[in-house]
Amino acid sequence: MRRFIPLFIILAFSLWAEKESPISKDIRKMEFPQLEWNLPEVGKEIERVELPSGAILFLKENHTVPLIEINIYIKGGSSYLKEGEKATSEFFASMIERGGTQNFAPSEFTEKLEINAISFRVNENGYYYSVNELTSKDVLDTALILLKEALFHPSFDDQIIEIEKKKITEEWKKKLDEPNSLLRELSTYMLYRGHPEGSIPDLNLLKSTNQKRLKELKNRFLQPSNMIIGIVGDFKTPKMKERIENIFCDKYNTGAHVGNIPPLTKETQKKVYFYDMKRAQAYFNIQHRGEKAIFPEMFNVMIMNQILGGGGFTSRIVLKVRNEMGLAYRTRSSYSTFSPISGTFSAYCGTSSSTAHQASEYILKEFENIRDKKVSIEELKVAKESLINSTVTRLGNDWDYIQRLLSLELLGLPLDYYLSYNDNIEKVTLNDVLNAAQDFINPEKLAIVIIGDRDKTNMDALREQFGEVEFIEYKIPGL
Amino acid sequence: MFILLFLSIVGSNSGLKITRKTLENDLRVIFIEDHTSPIFGGIVQFDIGSAYERPGITGTSHLLEHMLFKGTKKMGTVNYKKEAPIIEEIHKLYSRLDRADSVEREKILKEIDNFKGEQEKYAIPAEIWSIYSREGGTWMNAFTSNTTTQYFILLPSNKKEVWAKIESDRFQNPVLREFYSERDVVNEERRMYESRSGSVLWDHLVCNSYIASPVRWSVIGWTSDIMNVTPEEVMEYYKAYYVPERCVIVLAGDVDPEEDFKMVQKYFGKWEKRNAPLIRLTEEPQQNGIRRAHVNFKASPQMAIGFHGPLYGEKEYYAARVLVSALTTGRSSIFEKTLVNTGMASEINVHVDNWDGKAKSLIYILTHPMKDVSFNTIEDKIFSVLDSLKENGISKKDLRRARNNFKMNLLRRRRYILWFAFGVGNGERVMGDPEFYKKELEMIDSITANDVMNALKEYINKDKSTIVTLGEERI
Numbered sequence: 001m002r003r004f005i006p007l008f009i010i011l012a013f014s015l016w017a018e019k020e021s022p023i024s025k026d027i028r029k030m031e032f033p034q035l036e037w038n039l040p041e042v043g044k045e046i047e048r049v050e051l052p053s054g055a056i057l058f059l060k061e062n063h064t065v066p067l068i069e070i071n072i073y074i075k076g077g078s079s080y081l082k083e084g085e086k087a088t089s090e091f092f093a094s095m096i097e098r099g100g101t102q103n104f105a106p107s108e109f110t111e112k113l114e115i116n117a118i119s120f121r122v123n124e125n126g127y128y129y130s131v132n133e134l135t136s137k138d139v140l141d142t143a144l145i146l147l148k149e150a151l152f153h154p155s156f157d158d159q160i161i162e163i164e165k166k167k168i169t170e171e172w173k174k175k176l177d178e179p180n181s182l183l184r185e186l187s188t189y190m191l192y193r194g195h196p197e198g199s200i201p202d203l204n205l206l207k208s209t210n211q212k213r214l215k216e217l218k219n220r221f222l223q224p225s226n227m228i229i230g231i232v233g234d235f236k237t238p239k240m241k242e243r244i245e246n247i248f249c250d251k252y253n254t255g256a257h258v259g260n261i262p263p264l265t266k267e268t269q270k271k272v273y274f275y276d277m278k279r280a281q282a283y284f285n286i287q288h289r290g291e292k293a294i295f296p297e298m299f300n301v302m303i304m305n306q307i308l309g310g311g312g313f314t315s316r317i318v319l320k321v322r323n324e325m326g327l328a329y330r331t332r333s334s335y336s337t338f339s340p341i342s343g344t345f346s347a348y349c350g351t352s353s354s355t356a357h358q359a360s361e362y363i364l365k366e367f368e369n370i371r372d373k374k375v376s377i378e379e380l381k382v383a384k385e386s387l388i389n390s391t392v393t394r395l396g397n398d399w400d401y402i403q404r405l406l407s408l409e410l411l412g413l414p415l416d417y418y419l420s421y422n423d424n425i426e427k428v429t430l431n432d433v434l435n436a437a438q439d440f441i442n443p444e445k446l447a448i449v450i451i452g453d454r455d456k457t458n459m460d461a462l463r464e465q466f467g468e469v470e471f472i473e474y475k476i477p478g479l
Numbered sequence: 480m481f482i483l484l485f486l487s488i489v490g491s492n493s494g495l496k497i498t499r500k501t502l503e504n505d506l507r508v509i510f511i512e513d514h515t516s517p518i519f520g521g522i523v524q525f526d527i528g529s530a531y532e533r534p535g536i537t538g539t540s541h542l543l544e545h546m547l548f549k550g551t552k553k554m555g556t557v558n559y560k561k562e563a564p565i566i567e568e569i570h571k572l573y574s575r576l577d578r579a580d581s582v583e584r585e586k587i588l589k590e591i592d593n594f595k596g597e598q599e600k601y602a603i604p605a606e607i608w609s610i611y612s613r614e615g616g617t618w619m620n621a622f623t624s625n626t627t628t629q630y631f632i633l634l635p636s637n638k639k640e641v642w643a644k645i646e647s648d649r650f651q652n653p654v655l656r657e658f659y660s661e662r663d664v665v666n667e668e669r670r671m672y673e674s675r676s677g678s679v680l681w682d683h684l685v686c687n688s689y690i691a692s693p694v695r696w697s698v699i700g701w702t703s704d705i706m707n708v709t710p711e712e713v714m715e716y717y718k719a720y721y722v723p724e725r726c727v728i729v730l731a732g733d734v735d736p737e738e739d740f741k742m743v744q745k746y747f748g749k750w751e752k753r754n755a756p757l758i759r760l761t762e763e764p765q766q767n768g769i770r771r772a773h774v775n776f777k778a779s780p781q782m783a784i785g786f787h788g789p790l791y792g793e794k795e796y797y798a799a800r801v802l803v804s805a806l807t808t809g810r811s812s813i814f815e816k817t818l819v820n821t822g823m824a825s826e827i828n829v830h831v832d833n834w835d836g837k838a839k840s841l842i843y844i845l846t847h848p849m850k851d852v853s854f855n856t857i858e859d860k861i862f863s864v865l866d867s868l869k870e871n872g873i874s875k876k877d878l879r880r881a882r883n884n885f886k887m888n889l890l891r892r893r894r895y896i897l898w899f900a901f902g903v904g905n906g907e908r909v910m911g912d913p914e915f916y917k918k919e920l921e922m923i924d925s926i927t928a929n930d931v932m933n934a935l936k937e938y939i940n941k942d943k944s945t946i947v948t949l950g951e952e953r954i
Contacts, residue, residue: 032638178778280670
């Protein structure tokens with residue numbers, strides 16, 4: 001077990017802020033009792049076992065409420081499929097969730113779930129499917145039977161196939177209506193064009209997907225050896241382990257090859273990618289591909305992003321674009337590194353079309369600043385303290401923490417990642433932050449993907465910032 | 480069975496003890512003890528929201544919520560005495576802007592920039608956020624609704640005094656610094672909602688469903704009000720309504736009611752009781768006849784149907800909740816079977832908004848008709864399903880499913896102390912009982928199929944409905 005000591009005890013008093021209010025000074029002088037808390041460790045409070053079938057199981061008892069939550073991450077998804085099969089992959093997930101099983105017709109399956117207030121969700125997340133089942137302890141038997149049925153004996157009912165295809169088609173239509181969901185799709189498309197991850201869903205492929213294809217996907221992905229299971233709640237570990245081992249057993253391994261994610265295609269060039277939509281606000285992402293999870297630089301990148309635009313109201317982009325200029329309600333930067341495909345660096349903003357060029361200019365300026373000059377001691381200190389001192393409020397909930405462990409396992413990252421997190425954050429220096437900004441933000445690659453009103457946008461200014469303007473469309477075949 | 484089990488879990492047997500205390504200034508403090516993790520959620524709830532505004536200052540509750548992150552005389556500044564005259568000069572200059580011609584305007588803007596530059600020497604932007612962040616705070620935020628404004632955070636439990644020091648100062652000594660840029664931020668927030676079809680549909684549903692009740696205008700306010708409200712008006716609003724007797728504090732998690740109450744007394748005890756002015760919220764008259772509206776918006780067609788429902792807290796309200804759940808919760812619900820599974824709608828949801836009992840509740844249906852299904856067709860189908868339900872009644876299965884799901888939702892929230900604490904605080908603020916959720920559970924359990932049918936017949940009638948459609952054209 002590790003004890004987390006609040007950072008302010010470690011840091012020298014000489015680092016105090018240049019500008020500080022009387023209340024902040026008072027708070028600095030306060031003495032706080034040491035927090036008695038330990039992050040649960042795998043191998044101690046959390047049991048991790050590899051089942052004979054190859055499934056990985058994490059178990060964490062928590063007896064505060066008589067609930068049990070089962071999360072399963074299954075390697076698979078649209079990144080493993082052909083280009084355009086994104087909607088097909090979503091369809092597969094929804095058919096596991098509600099397509100019925102060999103022993104329960106779809107209506108019987110959902111009624112059994114809902115009469116017992118068991119929630120059961122299956123989602124497609126690009127490179128993995130996630131299954132979530134939350135149940136009251138007293139109906140656990142039913143919940144486990146239904147889970148086993150859905151994963152290993154799905155029937156993919158013909159009538160539900162038709163209903164779900166129509167629903168997914170409508171869902172995509174709705175996505176195109178809402179600028180923020182459309183921006184997400186467009187941004188991914190521009191980052192990974194030509195790769196399954198960034199491909200536009202082809203609804204003709206969805207229409208032609210039949211029960212046979214669904215069974216192929218089931219045989220390929222729904223194998224215990226391809227699953228990571230995390231269970232939290234009101235149970236006894238030995239008994240639960242036995243039950244899960246019986247369900248996720250070797251006979252369900254089909255031997256089918258799960259496959260690999262294809263290598264990335266060439267990145268799109270620096271440009272303005274403009275999608276014309278007449279709404280009250282414009283939305284944009286300034287972005288490029290980033291590195292996958294890398295150690296130890298990712299901690300430097302994390303701190304750099306915290307200061308740049310990921311740390312909420314105290315980060316530079318938010319202070320400038322929102323606080324000082326009043327140009328946006330939502331703006332931020334993010335540098336995601338947790339992905340088997342590629343990391344992503346992006347800065348998001350929602351502002352009027354007429355001010356989009358101003359907001360993007362301020363954001364670019366902040367990129368330049370953080371690459372040109374070391375951040376201040378105070379900025380580094382606040383960023384470190386924020387991440388370290390919030391360990392208990394961010395990770396102190398078992399129900400959430402177990403899902404973080406599943407992600408680490410899925411990505412092949414060390415399971416002690418969060419245990420060594422604070423030490424790694426503490427090590428970050430002013431030079432590390434500067435180097436991270438210079439190494440991981442590349443102005444020559446930054447493109448802007450923007451959804452806005454073409455008539456109200458200052459194209460010349462955007463062109464000056466990012467180069468050529470390309471008007472883009474997002475046409476979904478078969479819609 | 481389920482209810483007994485549930486009550487024993489969320490009640491005192493689980494170690495989750497709820498204690499209510501009151502300061503001399505009538506500030507109510509609720510403690511919820513849960514010592515499983517060394518964290519605590521601090522919530523400050525005010526019984527004030529947009530329904531308490533008037534035309535001309537709509538959106539003020541929400542703007543004030545934003546402004547209360549801007550600091551005080553001792554926070555967000557290194558020297559308020561020196562900063563105050565600069566803030567005053569900026570206010571004066573902005574008040575001259577409206578009447579200025581273009582030449583004068585440019586001059587004033589330049590002066591404002593100079594003063595802002597001067598203010599930078601003293602102001603510390605986002606300092607509340609910065610202090611909370613460095614002390615390990617997460618989930619820090621606030622929200623405003625029609626009837627309440629709430630500020631919340633999750634902190635390590637050894638930082639309770641940090642919370643008390645900041646919150647007590649924030650609500651007793653606010654300074655409206657950076658007022659004008661924040662007004663622009665709020666206006667951008669408004670634009671964000673205007674860009675979303677769902678928000679636009681909701682706004683039109685509410686303002687057509689209520690013609691008299693002040694819940695009819697949106698929480699964010701009208702653009703002209705947001706952009707013209709003055710710091711003086713916002714301050715006046717703050718002084719009138721941010722008073723201890725309209726406030727409930729909830730401290731949930733690793734808390735000690737005895738010790739922590741002393742801390743609350745120390746920091747909030749001097750908060751002056753000011754007797755907020757009597758607010759008479761206009762009562763919505765009975766609706767006589769169907770109301771219709773269409774919003775031209777380039778998006779897939781959507782429809783909303785609203786009905787005035789029972790007041791929050793009445794038994795009929797819980798019958799309506801069970802009805803709503805039977806209609807729409809889950810894939811075996813009545814509407815899912817009759818509209819989604821038949822290919823008429825891609826989605827249909829039914830909700831009840833209770834306005835904290837300050838207005839008749841709104842029972843509303845939201846649906847996305849499938850391609851080629853006209854608004855008239857889906858409307859007819861919805862009412863035919865409801866008519867058939869009136870004739871045939873609700874099944875025992877539907878009733879049981881609705882009850883179990885209602886209870887399960889509460890239990891789910893119990894896993895996250897902050898979310899559970901919101902409900903407890905609302906119970907105190909609205910009904911004067913922090914354990915009102917237990918009564919609600921009993922109420923839900925006592926609802927019979929007959930109660931549900933009575934609610935259905937009483938409230939869900941086409942000739943008393945408001946129907947709003949949204950799309951490129953009314954199909």
